[in-house]
Amino acid sequence: MQTYFYKAVPLSTFAAMLSISPKDLKTAQLHGYLLGAVSPRPICFASTVDSDGNVNLSPFSFFNVFSANPPILVFSPARRVRDNTTKHTLENVLETKEVVINIVNYDMVQQMSLSSTEYAAGVNEFVKAGFTEAASEKVVPPRVLEAPVQLECKVNEVVALGTEGGAGNLVICEVVHLHIDEKILDANGKIDPAKIDAVARMGGNWYSRSNVGMFEVEKPLTTLGIGVDALPAAIRNSKVLTGNDLGMLANVEQLPFDNISEEKEIHKKAQVLLNNGDVMSAWQLLSK
């Protein structure tokens, strides 16, 4: 098999990389690397009840959407690394098989963080963190009224990923009812990524805010882009154009020009056009 190196990557880049087997790390250290790397992570703000009806509210960033038909969300309350105990949220979903997953926006972030305090069983974090309970339509746990989106779910399955401290438990949830604040919708009735203002968890104590530093990347052509491998060598081997530039140039249906300038100054000017999203003008400039 032939190996292509489209962009020159100095070997020193690899030499500086840590190369580790998980078995050589303590769980807490491994946890730190994994959470620092897999970030930002969306936050599931989970409202549950126990079999006596006591309400619990806690955030989980091991969370995502995995299917639209059926509508499936998965989050994971892990066994504590410290003492291998389990979390109230896990115990509640095993008992009652229901949860409301609330989406956290920037206005809620400090109260959400407070709610992650390890209060005793039966303590209602809606009260401790100052959120408002709103009655749900299809499940018993209440919704967080302040959340821009509230997803009522039935729990289909809980998959334990291990028995030691740090082991996750996949709570596989099916959405049975959605509540979406109309304030976050755009003119076409879709959720506006700037208006939802969702926050996500990063490594350590860091969070990110979705509407700060947003940028758009158009989806690849449905008609099939030519691909980086089909770009002329003068572009692929450019000392100026980056991988992002090549990605944009390769997202055209047909090679517009194959006689390409190797001049650095031309490549720099083409890069400015690409940064402005003007792919065809960049191609024209690059052609000899």
Ligand SMILES: Cc1cc2nc3c(=O)[nH]c(=O)nc-3n(C[C@H](O)[C@H](O)[C@H](O)COP(=O)(O)O)c2cc1C
């Ligand atoms: C933003 C954020 C994300 C969190 N994500 C997780 C997670 O994915 N899994 C987990 O087990 N704990 C996570 N935690 C910690 C739990 O929220 C915390 O252990 C909480 O006390 C659990 O409450 P419970 O015992 O009432 O369920 C997170 C905390 C915060 C602030």
